[in-house]
Amino acid sequence: QKEVEQDPGPLSVPEGAIVSLNCTYSNSAFQYFMWYRQYSRKGPELLMYTYSSGNKEDGRFTAQVDKSSKYISLFIRDSQPSDSATYLCAMNRGSTLGRLYFGRGTQLTVWP
Amino acid sequence: KAGVTQTPRYLIKTRGQQVTLSCSPISGHRSVSWYQQTPGQGLQFLFEYFSETQRNKGNFPGRFSGRQFSNSRSEMNVSTLELGDSALYLCASSSAGAETQYFGPGTRLLVL
Numbered sequence: 001q002k003e004v005e006q007d008p009g010p011l012s013v014p015e016g017a018i019v020s021l022n023c024t025y026s027n028s029a030f031q032y033f034m035w036y037r038q039y040s041r042k043g044p045e046l047l048m049y050t051y052s053s054g055n056k057e058d059g060r061f062t063a064q065v066d067k068s069s070k071y072i073s074l075f076i077r078d079s080q081p082s083d084s085a086t087y088l089c090a091m092n093r094g095s096t097l098g099r100l101y102f103g104r105g106t107q108l109t110v111w112p
Numbered sequence: 113k114a115g116v117t118q119t120p121r122y123l124i125k126t127r128g129q130q131v132t133l134s135c136s137p138i139s140g141h142r143s144v145s146w147y148q149q150t151p152g153q154g155l156q157f158l159f160e161y162f163s164e165t166q167r168n169k170g171n172f173p174g175r176f177s178g179r180q181f182s183n184s185r186s187e188m189n190v191s192t193l194e195l196g197d198s199a200l201y202l203c204a205s206s207s208a209g210a211e212t213q214y215f216g217p218g219t220r221l222l223v224l
Contacts, residue, residue, distance in 0.1 A: 032211040043116075043202055043215035044155075051211075088155065094211055098143050098160040099168050100204075105154060 003027050006089055006103025015112050019076040023089035023103045026070065030091040030101070033065050035074045038086045038105065047087075048074065079110045114139065116205050116216035124222045130191040133219045137184050137205030143167075144186040145213060146178060149200040161186055162208075190221075198223045 006023045013019055021035075032051055036044035048063040050056045050072075056063045062075040072091075076083055089103040117136045125131050137144050145168075146158040157170035161180035178188040184205075190197055200220050204213035 034212060036215070041220075043217045046212055046214060049212050092211060098145055098162065098206065098213070099157045099170070100145070100147075100155075100213055101157075102147075102155040 002104075004089060004091060004101050004103045007106055008104050010107040010109060012109045012111065013079055015079060015081060015110055017079050017110070019079050019083070019108060019110075021074040021076075021087050021089075021106050021108070023072050024070055025072075025091060025101075027093075027101075028067075028070065029093045031094045032092050033063070033072050034090040034100070035061075035063055036088040036090060038088060040085075044088055081110050081112050084109045116203055116214055118201075118203050118216040118219050120219060121217065122220050122222075124224065125193050126224050127193055127195060129193050130189065131193060131221060132187055132189045133201055133203075133221075135186045135188075135203030135205075135216060137186070137203075138207075138214055141205035141207050141214075142184050143206045143208065143213075144180055144184065145204045145206075146186070146188050147202045147204065148172075149202055149218070150198075155202070158188065193223045195223050197221065 004025045035048045038044045053067045060077045064073040086105040088105045090100040119134045143162045145160040149155045160168040164180045175191045180186045200218045202218045204215045206213045
């Protein structure tokens with residue numbers, strides 16, 4: 001079993017829809033949670049970063065972390081065709097342990 | 113600030129050859145991590161360097177090696193290339209004590 005599980009999709013939604021992306025994890029030592037967006041043939045771009053449990057909002061994006069359920073989510077409101085990309089969740093244990101543990105990524109298409 | 117840069121961007125090699133990839137981190141970042149990304153396995157951690165020392169290593173064979181220089185630039189080397197080494201190799205940098213990593217555009221390696 002991988003330490004981070006993420007449904008690869010693909011997910012296809014109409015423009016303006018609310019998108020929900022999710023990851024589950026097994027290691028309770030994870031404390032830092034990130035979402036990256038990766039366009040085709042590009043490197044991952046950091047979208048959101050949260051520490052421990054709670055919500056964080058940035059424009060149309062909201063990240064949620066529920067450590068008791070080992071479950072994290074990314075919500076995209078008013079989705080746009082430019083949001084079409086692969087979304088990767090990532091997490092780590094913090095401190096000097098620099099390795100990120102990634103989900104497999106969810107491919108999202110937003111059609112006009 | 114300039115982002116993480118990687119060279120070369122594309123590379124074609126044949127089985128048995130060796131290859132060296134280069135990464136320049138964001139100015140001031142002292143930690144450099146390397147990841148391999150393939151459609152089948154997703155993002156897999158190779159190793160992390162901090163202040164010229166390898167601080168963390170993933171589960172890859174010894175054919176994969178790396179180093180970091182005093183200016184924080186890093187190189188990774190793959191010897192005796194195999195077809196399965198074809199992948200996008202991503203470099204990420206972070207500042208000391210930070211948990212987020214910033215990725216470069218990657219080097220796409222094709223082994224024939």
